[in-house]
Amino acid sequence: MSAAFAVAAVGLAALSGLPGLALPRDSSAADRIAALLLGLALVCAAVAAVPVASAAAEPTLVLPWRVLGERIVLGVDGLSAFFLLPTFAIPSLASLYALAYWPAREHPRSARRLRLAFGLIAGGAGLVVIARHAFAFLAGWEVMALAAFFSITAEDEREGVRRAGFVYLACTRASTLALVGAFALFHAASGGFALEAITAAPSRALFGLALVGFLLKAGAMPLHLWLPGAHAMAPTHVSAVLSGMLIKLGIYGIVRVASLLPPLAAGEGALVLALGIVSAVLGVAFALGQHQLKRLLAYHSIENIGIILMGVGLALLGRSLGLPELELLGMAGALLHVWNHALFKALLFFGAGAVLRQSGSGELDRLGGLARRMPGTALCFGIGAVAICGLPPLNGFVSEWLLYLGLLHAVQAGGGGASALAPGMARLLAVSGVAMLALVGGLAAACFVKAFGVVFLGEPRTPVAAGAREAPARMLAAMAALALACFAIGLAPQLAVPLLERAVHAFDPALAAAAPRLAAAAPFGAISLAAVALLAVLGALAAWLLRRRLRPALRPLTWDCGYAAPSVRMQYTAASFADGLVRLLRWALWPQLDAAGLSRRPFPGAARLHTELPDPVLDRLTLPAARSLAQVSTWFRWVQRGRVHAYVLYILLAVVLGFLAARGGPE
């Protein structure tokens, strides 16, 4: 039954934009129908996923069609169930949010197209998660990836949107190419396309290709080149889905492929762990220097994907070294962080969208003082900011804590089993993992206190910010739902444990017997006790402080050392707040400073200061390389003349050469 409900969820989501095609372009009914269908899809997904926590066997559904002689199988095991929930929850909340954020009557030109593509992202992603056949997996992957392209480019009349869309398209094509290669190697190793665990050791290239393909989608440094642009340029409810859900499918892919293969070499786990560390540190470092709220959030997605990858790498390492506790805690931390990041990042994007829509600007240094004008949005964004920094008592802390526990176990245990990796190396990697995770936590807190403070606190820096009004109720409702979920997982992480444990066991069934129960390895009860105690003390203290005549007789200006005529331009800006850290990280960030006309002489004239943080991989590496490649390609332009008979000739030549090569190869 479970699998049938999952299929129903996929169908409902994929078709959610279809009724709108029959309605007028600016019909708000079409928006409501789409939101309703996505909501129903979420209900179906929940009905499919939740029973898996206690089910004995994996519910599967065999479709009556054959592809290359094999039946297509769909199934909902622990891993699928765990990913099904965010896959449908985020789009359905985003569609509720979009009712107010992107109403069809304001965007008649793109509304139908966007609605259709938006539903297809969720439908395709749902298919990826339940597919047990390589073709079904790739079909879902392609639907999701291309639908995301059409969603990102909803406002294609803007130059920046087209550019970001093109970079995304190039990346997703490369990702699919790598995945086709990976699945071809999988077929070579297993003799079939069914996604079932294989015992024969496959080619090393399989995991490498899968890693490249999935990391391109997940947006891990240095394969993140599409991510900041696409997140910043897409309509905000699409950004929330990209960041909250779509990039997690890359993580799903890595975990799924790793679960099908026999234990990998320790070096491969160490590689994933190291990639995670790099991605986390550089992601947050680049986020610090951003001037735009949505771009800042995008770089934090890179950071959080890094944190998730650290967990995955730790689990792979634990599996190959034969340390079940490492594997259990690493994978549990990574998977729980997938949920958590989906919740708080969607929340933050919703908040950013509310700011963008209500004030008309997403530039940090043009905003300010919005907490008095948009109190609900400010509260929700603040909750999201605390959660993403991994601070207690919210959900981000729980998953980072699991990850720390795993790393600390690795420090204690070293590498006991027979492994190619020296035990000392595994320990040192875990030590640097702990130190870097701590650094990332500190930097993320700096970045989000900056974003929250500069946007919502202080005085409005420009008239646009001063004129902002509270967001509409439906946008607030979507944010409040996510904020409550952040509290729920933070205060009672036990609720997530059954499904989480099933997911970890689906990754490696051997863990069910070898490792301790998750609740024994990680004392969730103590965490929730501490979180409740913290909230209680905080509440009591705030009540006491407020009881003590906090209705003052005096409400003067901020003191500001006695300066009598403060101007809003004197406030600390986002750029100046981050300046110290950006300077410290200069060697990695290469910030660009354009200070034309700044003079040190007395009586300086008008001056201009422009700082920017170009993306290292996209702006400094890929684009110049692509330009050179385009130049070289002009020499071969004569091959492409647009004459059909020439192309037929090429095909014939290719086939003949293929035959010759096959004959020349091993008989």
Add this chain to the structure above:
Amino acid sequence: MRLLEAALHLAVVLLASPLLLGVIQRTKARMAGRRGAPLLQPYYDLAKLLRKDVVLSRTTTWVFVAGPAASVATAVVASLLVPFGERVAPLAFAGDLILFAYLFGLGRFFTIAAALDTGSSFEGMGGAREATFSALAEPALFLALLVLVSLRGSLSLSGLVGDDTHVLWAAAVAPVALACLSLFVVLLAENSRIPFDDPATHLELTMIHEVMVLDHSGPLLGAALWGAAQKLFVQSALLVRILVPLPEGPAPLRWACFLAAVLALGVGIGLVESTMARLRLRQIPMLLITASLLSAFGIVLLVR
């Protein structure tokens, strides 16, 4: 019995923490050849502040109140994770050292947010410095704790400290010494003491913690200062329990020894503050990175 000790624990962190400040101030005064304020001066200050009215800037919101409230609440809950006179802290579990570090992170988040809430450039400056330096102090703290984790094999603060300190020192002098040194540096940095920040200065341009609470007044300022005192006390308590073995004996003796040791550390902090000048702001990151490297060196010594 355990409940009684937990109540004592809470009473100590709430009531004894200002005394530590008094000891530091008295030490500094004596070193400077002055008689100095009475040891209980911080208590008088707090009592005065709690009685006063509040002045709230027109710019501020609820975040301004959340700052001091969070700094007290996080310090109180964090204190429950550190064993004081008892053998096991009131709340001890695998991984509580992570909660310990992140609780102070939460307090810092809201202190900085409350500073930004005023819209004053000075307070923004203080917040930016606090965010910058604490991000660098975080790895140093974790690396120092990792040295102890490797040695003791426990993931709980209560397991990392103990009364058999001499065994620890005998087992690995250099790594433990390096870890303690780096913990002491983190203690000074996190609590805005010299050489990182001068709590006695009156120049907003150079301050870190004091400038962040510049606009707080009355009970709000009192809560902010009290929270800061608790944080100093709790972090000092952790360092003391790592360094000093408490005698086997009845509980009152252990508690008395513990308090004496914490106050002695206060004298130590006072001596450091009297004999050192504040570092230039540009040099502070270097000292924090050095602290991280010292602990990392300690870990390398342990890896065989």
